[in-house]
Amino acid sequence: MAREVNLKVNGEDVSEQLQENTLLVDLLRETLRLTGTHVGCDTSQCGACTVHLNGRAVKSCTVLAVQCEGSEVTTVEGIGSPEKLHPMQEAFSECHGLQCGFCTPGMIMSAIDLVHREESLDENSIREGLEGNICRCTGYHNIVRSVELAATKMRN
Amino acid sequence: MYDFNYHRPTSLDQAFEIFSNSEDASYLAGGHTLLPSMKQRLAAPTDIIDLGGISSLEGIKSESDELVIGALTNHDEVATSALVSSEIPSIAKLASNIGDAQVRNRGTIGGSIANSDPAADYPAAVLGLGARLVTNKRVIKADDFFVDMFETALEEGEILQEIKFPKPDKSAYQKLPNPASRYAVVGVFIASRNGSVRVAITGAAPSVFRAPELESRLSESFSVEAIENVTLESELMNDDMHASAAYRASLCVVMAKRAVADMLKIS
Numbered sequence: 001m002a003r004e005v006n007l008k009v010n011g012e013d014v015s016e017q018l019q020e021n022t023l024l025v026d027l028l029r030e031t032l033r034l035t036g037t038h039v040g041c042d043t044s045q046c047g048a049c050t051v052h053l054n055g056r057a058v059k060s061c062t063v064l065a066v067q068c069e070g071s072e073v074t075t076v077e078g079i080g081s082p083e084k085l086h087p088m089q090e091a092f093s094e095c096h097g098l099q100c101g102f103c104t105p106g107m108i109m110s111a112i113d114l115v116h117r118e119e120s121l122d123e124n125s126i127r128e129g130l131e132g133n134i135c136r137c138t139g140y141h142n143i144v145r146s147v148e149l150a151a152t153k154m155r156n
Numbered sequence: 157m158y159d160f161n162y163h164r165p166t167s168l169d170q171a172f173e174i175f176s177n178s179e180d181a182s183y184l185a186g187g188h189t190l191l192p193s194m195k196q197r198l199a200a201p202t203d204i205i206d207l208g209g210i211s212s213l214e215g216i217k218s219e220s221d222e223l224v225i226g227a228l229t230n231h232d233e234v235a236t237s238a239l240v241s242s243e244i245p246s247i248a249k250l251a252s253n254i255g256d257a258q259v260r261n262r263g264t265i266g267g268s269i270a271n272s273d274p275a276a277d278y279p280a281a282v283l284g285l286g287a288r289l290v291t292n293k294r295v296i297k298a299d300d301f302f303v304d305m306f307e308t309a310l311e312e313g314e315i316l317q318e319i320k321f322p323k324p325d326k327s328a329y330q331k332l333p334n335p336a337s338r339y340a341v342v343g344v345f346i347a348s349r350n351g352s353v354r355v356a357i358t359g360a361a362p363s364v365f366r367a368p369e370l371e372s373r374l375s376e377s378f379s380v381e382a383i384e385n386v387t388l389e390s391e392l393m394n395d396d397m398h399a400s401a402a403y404r405a406s407l408c409v410v411m412a413k414r415a416v417a418d419m420l421k422i423s
Contacts, residue, residue, distance in 0.1 A: 001161060020162040020204075044192055045336075047258060056232070056261040062191050063262065066162050067184075067206060110257065117236075131338070132256025 007068045009034070010078030018065050025049045025060035027068075028075055036076040036105045040134070047133030050106035051075045057113035059132070076105035079112065087153035088112050088146075097146030099137035107133050111147045112154075121151050157194040160201055164209045168292045168315055171205050175313040178203035183315060185228055185267035188259055213266070213317060218243055222288075222320045227266025231255070234265060244285070246327040246345070250277050253331070255338050266316045269301075272308045272363060274394065275339035279364035280329060281321070284345030284356035288320040305362040324349045328418035330411045331359065334398055341399050342407035346415040348378065355412060360393050360404045370412050379420070380413045 006015045009032060016031055028034045028051065037060060040048035044062040051060045052074040060073075080086035088108050091097065098104045107130065114129040115121065121129070126147045127140070135143060161178070165171040175181045182201035184190055185208075193199040207213060213228035216237050223243045225234060234240055235252035254260055254268075254277055268278040269289070282289070282298045289296045292315045301309050310316065324347040331343030340359035347354050353374040358364045373382045390405035399407070 001159070003162060019159065021157050021159050042195065044188060044259065047256070050258055053261075057258050058261050059258045062188055064162070064184075064187070064191070064204075064206075066164075067187070067208060069164070114257065129257055132258040 003066055005065050005069055007070065008072040010074055016065075020064070020066050022065045023061055024051070024053075024063040024065050024068055024073070027065040028060060028073070034075050034077050038102060038105060040102065040106075045134065046103070046106070047110060047130075048103050048106040050109040050133065052109060052113065055113075055116075057110045057132075074109075076108055079108070086112070088115070088150040091146040091150035091153060092143075095142050095146040095149055097139070097143045099135070099139040103133060103135045103137075107135070107143055111143075111150065114147065115151045115154050121148065123148070157191075158197070158200045161203045162206065163203060164206045166209045168210060168212070168317065171207060171210065171315060172292060172313055174203065174205050178205075181205055181313075183207055183270075185270075186230060186263040187267075188255075188263040189267065189271050189273065207315070216240060219320075221323050223247070223323060224318055224320050225265055226318050227269075227316045228264050229266075231260035231263050231265070231268075232257070235260060243323055244321055244327060246329050246347075247281055247321065250281055250329045250345070253277070253333065253338065265319060269319065270308060270310060270316045272302055272304075272306050273339070274305050274362050274364075275334070275341070275359045277329070277331065277340055277343055277358060280340075280343050280345035280356045280358040282319060282356075283364050283366060284329075284354050285321045285324060285327065285347045286354055287322070289316060290318045290320060291316055299366075302363050302365075307363070322349065326419045326422050328415040328422075330414040330418065332407055332411060342404050342411055344408060344411035344415050346374070346412065346419060348374075348419065351375065353378065357408050357412075360388075360408055362392075362394065367408065367412070370409075374416065378416065380416050383409060383412055383416065 038048040040046035044059045049061040163174045179202040181203035184206045215226045231251045231254045240248040287298045327347035329345045331340040342359040345356045355367045355370040388405045390401040393401035393404040395401035
């Protein structure tokens with residue numbers, strides 16, 4: 001059945017008629033054409049679909065769009081702009097925190113939540129904090145360096 | 157996943173009424189088991205009743221000698237709660253090691269307990285501490301709650317509302333996590349209160365269970381040495397690609413020893 005869903009995405013009001021079994025990631029990608037959020041495994045393991053739901057990192061392949069009524073969603077498109085990147089995006093660029101780039105949006109959204117919720121981070125806590133995101137290129141070293149640098153930038 | 161009717165009640169009574177009037181309904185909490193199961197067509201409910209709109213199901217409070225956690229409280233809220241960390245720190249630690257950060261932001265304590273996955277962590281804490289499970293109809297003792305794999309004493313449509321954990325003198329949880337999923341290959345929760353010891357084991361068998369021999373030995377002498385030579389029967393243990401039954405039986409004692417060592421460190 002179709003149902004009206006109202007939420008905020010990247011600060012803008014969104015109101016859409018959706019099938020009730022629509023996943024949040026499909027609302028973002030297919031309806032709103034925000035294709036920065038990726039679908040990797042579709043089984044809540046890889047983290048490529050990570051977005052912020054009311055400020056916290058979640059896997060948008062495992063949330064129904066109708067559950068987000070009245071919520072605020074932020075995707076990778078909503079954290080910065082090409083002219084003014086988010087400090088996490090800057091750090092991924094400076095430290096070359098990506099190889100093929102497929103996992104990058106999810107990594108960035110998880111890493112921002114990680115920096116927000118942890119008072120201090122070191123290599124181990126970053127690796128543990130990013131357990132819900134998989135990089136098939138295995139480019140973890142530079143991803144960890146990127147998050148370390150971004151944490152310093154975000155706290156200054 | 158197949159289509160379904162979605163409902164978002166704002167009270168337990170309303171939720172139960174919708175359930176009663178539906179052909180084959182499922183309650184939705186954090187959705188981190190139900191939604192993946194529906195994608196795989198392992199579950200195909202006609203009606204989804206989202207409990208997310210019932211605010212009375214959330215929250216953590218301390219009531220005399222019990223810590224009370226609302227069923228819809230997510231794992232991250234439990235892991236980072238100052239109240240949980242001061243009253244029963246082993247529960248906060250257990251919650252902090254479930255799945256990954258994104259899963260902990262959605263998955264709920266009530267969902268985990270009501271689902272009774274054989275490898276879930278929370279059932280060990282519920283049974284180990286001898287918690288009381290409050291539903292919309294009654295209060296169920298932990299010892300009567302877990303029936304079998306994915307099967308609990310909850311009746312059709314009955315909703316787990318909150319979990320009341322008696323505060324122990326000391327408690328600890330140790331698990332060997334599966335390296336990919338972080339589910340417990342074997343997890344052991346031990347609690348001591350007024351000299352009596354409870355040991356609950358998850359991951360090892362179709363459902364969480366108590367280990368009477370470990371309990372009696374530890375009640376007699378609370379030390380790692382007291383359970384050094386205990387052997388658990390591997391006959392009833394799970395045997396799968398993650399671990400053989402014999403390995404799981406051995407892990408039960410290893411994890412129990414680690415939990416005891418943790419508890420001895422707490423002054």
